[in-house]
Amino acid sequence: MTPSDFAKSSATLGFAYNALDRLANRRDDDAFQAEAAASPAARTLAVVGEAVVVRHGAEGRSELWFGFDEAATIGYLGQRVFLGVDARGPAFAVQVEAEGEDPLAGRDGLSLFNLRQVAADGSVAATELGALAEGKSMLSWHAGHRFCGRCGGRTASTVSGWKRICPACGAQHFPRTDPVVIMLAVDGDRCLLGRQPRFPAGMYSCLAGFLEPGETIEDAVRREIGEEAGIACGAVTYLGCQPWPFPSSLMIGCLVEAASTEIAVDQDELEDARWFSRDEVRAMLDGRHPDGLTCPMPMAIAHHIVLAWAG
Structure with a gap:
């Protein structure tokens, strides 16, 4: 799968199209x-x-x-x-x-x-x-930034809402976006999906986690898969991204090659994780899985990562 494969499936990706010239x-x-x-x-x-x-x-x-x-x-x-x-x-x-x-x-x-x-x-x-x-x-x-993180003074909005300044100490504060890696680990004709307890019943999705300071996207993908599912991974391919305003993240979608297959679920992060065949994933996407299992809805980048891989 390539970024162009992902792009073909992602017309309904939520929050990803902004027609405004930000000026x-x-x-x-x-x-x-x-x-x-x-x-x-x-x-x-x-x-x-x-x-x-x-x-x-x-x-x-x-x-x-x-x-x-x-x-x-x-x-x-x-x-x-x-x-x-x-x-x-x-x-x-x-x-x-x-x-x-x-x-x-x-x-x-x-x-x-x-x-x-x-x-x-x-x-x-x-x-x-x-x-x-x-x-x-x-x-x-x-x-979340009404007060200065340096001195505690009350900050003021400026630059049409795109900066806050602290009159007390002169500190300037700018909006931030938190990068999140979301990835599908693949082993031949199988992919790894997991579920958190907060997910709707029967829904499985890509694994995801925040990118840490001083970390590359590739290292974050491998670390998160290893931490949450115990799977060692190799080559990482970037597919696409999605603004995710909850409150202000950027979901960075990737595909990663699995280098091991034995799953060890981190119960603090996931309720379950398992390997799914390509045919099984297609059934989940089509709403015809015999056990009623599903994938995320089309507004989410996870849906399009899985859809592009499943063909």
């Missing part, structure tokens, strides 16, 4: 930013807590974008981040500080969805999900 060189242009925010075409994602406001439209379609005035009817508009522009105009994300257990009570046609619901639901165009990942990741970063 990073205009983030510190105050005049441009003021004009963009005041534009009649300006639109924003409205995030309440950890959920995003979704407007339900006709024919089963849903919309993520609101005008600032409309978003302000839900609650106080807090942290704002400039996401970029496209043919429709400037795009932003804003944290809405809404009161009450149900801030959308009485508002017909509006719902609060977590990001997995949005990606899995299918009513929001896949072309909008990359901007959603960008906006939600940035707002989560702001929520």
Whole structure:
């Protein structure tokens, strides 16, 4: 399997397509930013807590974008981040500080969805999900960096939401992305899949883990497979990646050749791990496995790694 094989299967990969021009060189242009925010075409994602406001439209379609005035009817508009522009105009994300257990009570046609619901639901165009990942990741970063990690002073947002500074000590804080390796170990016509206790019943997936400081992608792939399943591995092939805004990761998809086959499951990480034949994996993907076993849904990179390998 090659990266091109993976690319052929990944059209439904959640959060991976972002049509916005981020215009990073205009983030510190105050005049441009003021004009963009005041534009009649300006639109924003409205995030309440950890959920995003979704407007339900006709024919089963849903919309993520609101005008600032409309978003302000839900609650106080807090942290704002400039996401970029496209043919429709400037795009932003804003944290809405809404009161009450149900801030959308009485508002017909509006719902609060977590990001997995949005990606899995299918009513929001896949072309909008990359901007959603960008906006939600940035707002989560702001929520966790209100105070300086150096001196403890309160930080302030600047550069259109893409930097925080500490007035007390002068430290500058920038958003971060946490890299995660997710990989399929292969032994001839078999692949290794595992499951965690939190997975839906019967679902098996690729193994995954965070890339550590000072570690290559290849070493992280081999280490994680060895730690979680006791399998020694050799050559690693990069396939593709997926933004994963929970809160702000990048899933790095790989294929790796197994150099041993005896499984030793780390029960702290996995509930089970086993080898699956190619035909068995195809049955899992098609929903016809005799034991009811399944693979992750198409929004997840694990689905496309397995699908590309299974052919």
